[in-house]
Amino acid sequence: MNITLRVWRQKGxxxxxxxxxxxxxxxxxxxxxxxxxxxxxxxxxxENEDPVAFDHDCREGICGACGVVIDGEAHGPExxxxxxxxxxxFNDGDTxxxxxxxxxxxxxVKDLVVDRGAFDRIIxxxxxxxxxxxxxxxxxANPIPKPDADRAFDAATCIGCGACVAACPNASSMLFxxxxxxxxxxxxxxxxxxxxxxxxxxxxxxEEDFGGCTNIGECAAVCPKGIPLDTISQLNRDLLGSxxxxxx
Amino acid sequence: MDVxxxxxxxxxxxxxxxxTKKRSTAYGSTVALKSAMAxxxxxxxxxxxxxxxxxxxxxxxxxxxxxxxxxxxEIGYPLLPESGFLxxxxxxxxxxxxxxxxxxxxxxxxxxxxxPADQRYQVKKRVVRSYSSYTMRWGGVLxxxxxxxxxxxxxxxxxxxxxxxxxxxxxxxxxxxxEFWYVTLFYVLAVIAxxxxxxxxxxxxxxxxxxxxxxxQPVLNSIATGIAxxxxxxxxxxxxxxTFGLVS
Ligand code: HEM
Ligand code: SF4
Ligand code: FES
Numbered sequence: 213m214n215i216t217l218r219v220w221r222q223k224g225x226x227x228x229x230x231x232x233x234x235x236x237x238x239x240x241x242x243x244x245x246x247x248x249x250x251x252x253x254x255x256x257x258x259e260n261e262d263p264v265a266f267d268h269d270c271r272e273g274i275c276g277a278c279g280v281v282i283d284g285e286a287h288g289p290e291x292x293x294x295x296x297x298x299x300x301x302f303n304d305g306d307t308x309x310x311x312x313x314x315x316x317x318x319x320x321v322k323d324l325v326v327d328r329g330a331f332d333r334i335i336x337x338x339x340x341x342x343x344x345x346x347x348x349x350x351x352x353a354n355p356i357p358k359p360d361a362d363r364a365f366d367a368a369t370c371i372g373c374g375a376c377v378a379a380c381p382n383a384s385s386m387l388f389x390x391x392x393x394x395x396x397x398x399x400x401x402x403x404x405x406x407x408x409x410x411x412x413x414x415x416x417x418x419e420e421d422f423g424g425c426t427n428i429g430e431c432a433a434v435c436p437k438g439i440p441l442d443t444i445s446q447l448n449r450d451l452l453g454s455x456x457x458x459x460x
Numbered sequence: 461m462d463v464x465x466x467x468x469x470x471x472x473x474x475x476x477x478x479x480t481k482k483r484s485t486a487y488g489s490t491v492a493l494k495s496a497m498a499x500x501x502x503x504x505x506x507x508x509x510x511x512x513x514x515x516x517x518x519x520x521x522x523x524x525x526x527x528x529x530x531x532x533x534e535i536g537y538p539l540l541p542e543s544g545f546l547x548x549x550x551x552x553x554x555x556x557x558x559x560x561x562x563x564x565x566x567x568x569x570x571x572x573x574x575x576p577a578d579q580r581y582q583v584k585k586r587v588v589r590s591y592s593s594y595t596m597r598w599g600g601v602l603x604x605x606x607x608x609x610x611x612x613x614x615x616x617x618x619x620x621x622x623x624x625x626x627x628x629x630x631x632x633x634x635x636x637x638x639e640f641w642y643v644t645l646f647y648v649l650a651v652i653a654x655x656x657x658x659x660x661x662x663x664x665x666x667x668x669x670x671x672x673x674x675x676x677q678p679v680l681n682s683i684a685t686g687i688a689x690x691x692x693x694x695x696x697x698x699x700x701x702x703t704f705g706l707v708s
């Protein structure tokens with residue numbers, strides 16, 4: 213298939229950036245979106261042009277590195293990661309627009325690569341448990357009701373890709389933060405720090421200049437891991453609980 | 461090469477960074493702000509339902525309607541001075557509106573900072589976003605302007621299309637005569653905007669206060685739609701009835 217690509221090119225953090233149009237011929241519909249970008253980059257390299265920088269690592273949908281906005285949707289038209297998106301989701305002759313995540317908290321490093329360090333700092337602020345390590349305890353030493361374990365596992369599947377922020381009209385990272393708060397809040401190991409965790413994570417999130425949540429739902433609709441929207445309500449409940457106990 | 465080097469550098473900075481020293485308090489966080497918006501909104505919803513019910517008394521005739529308006533001034537009398545309760549009520553409402561608007565404007569500014577004008581997407585698709593969520597902010601401004609006009613018209617009566625009167629019933633009937641179609645039109649538009657505001661606002665407020673769970677989500681959305689419809693229709697009936705001569 214033949215496609216036209218409109219790609220955001222930006223030399224570095226301080227460059228203004230602009231859309232550049234490229235034409236690609238003979239793209240196989242079995243290629244992943246990233247393989248298609250590889251083909252473009254080979255072509256650009258041969259033509260002595262600077263290849264398009266994009267983030268990627270596992271290419272199997274688990275590392276969360278590869279996020280870009282494709283035709284106005286985070287990770288493109290399918291609910292999956294960009295590396296798991298295939299060219300068969302597009303048609304011959306399509307013009308495809310590729311842009312980086314857009315948020316003040318995710319500054320563009322180059323082209324389609326953004327710095328998602330803000331997510332790391334939210335996790336650093338409280339997205340962990342402090343427990344003495346040692347030999348692993350017996351698996352059945354600490355029984356956890358099945359529904360709680362399921363919810364914790366579902367929330368734990370967040371890969372920190374940032375699609376939720378990219379899609380949110382307020383550029384809010386609530387779904388990301390709520391996934392971690394829910395994951396740890398459902399398990400006994402998460403209880404000792406539960407009340408202070410949510411406060412620290414929300415404060416860090418605000419300091420990173422993410423926007424506030426208005427419960428629109430674009431985040432959960434594009435999340436490649438299906439983190440449910442109601443985790444946000446669970447976070448709010450935890451935060452209001454902390455505030456009412458004087459933990460702020 | 462350039463790219464890899466660049467992102468390696470990024471990694472360095474992330475790994476070495478400590479968290480922001482500036483410690484904000486969660487009492488002023490985005491979540492606290494929207495909880496204030498939800499709580500003040502809830503007071504306004506309850507008020508709107510009572511107000512709508514009162515308006516419908518216009519169909520019981522002038523004596524009943526004016527008697528009802530007068531009786532509001534007598535609540536708590538002689539324990540409270542004449543109109544005492546009404547004034548307490550008004551102060552609570554005014555405080556709710558001010559808190560609501562303060563929170564909304566602050567979060568609006570935060571959202572703009574989170575994705576500044578020069579970082580907008582060139583192409584952006586709405587995936588699940590509703591029209592009502594899209595119109596919350598400007599719709600809210602329209603409603604606030606309407607509330608000011610409405611008070612000047614029917615409460616203070618300094619704007620008096622069709623002539624001033626001491627009888628609330630006559631103010632209503634005078635104001636919505638066919639020759640003042642533009643008054644009626646503004647009223648109708650504002651009430652429809654209010655309906656949209658409530659459709660998203662009630663759902664969002666409930667989610668913000670922590671009520672949402674996946675299986676409850678459809679129920680909460682139905683409650684929001686129900687309240688929005690009842691309030692819209694209930695407020696539209698009296699003035700439209702006057703315009704069409706059903707009440708005179
Ligand atoms: C500048 C004016 C206004 C703006 C920008 C605004 C904005 C908003 C926003 C963003 C929400 C959603 C809350 C959330 O996301 O959690 C909301 C909810 C709401 N708003 Fe407004 N608003 C304004 C004025 C008003 C006025 C004048 C009224 C009523 C007379 C009103 C009544 C409500 C109600 C009832 C809710 C539902 C909240 C709940 O049930 O908890 N708003 N508003
Ligand atoms: S919540 Fe979903 S969209 Fe957001 S970072 Fe995690 S996996 Fe990505
Ligand atoms: S490259 Fe790892 S999720 Fe796409």
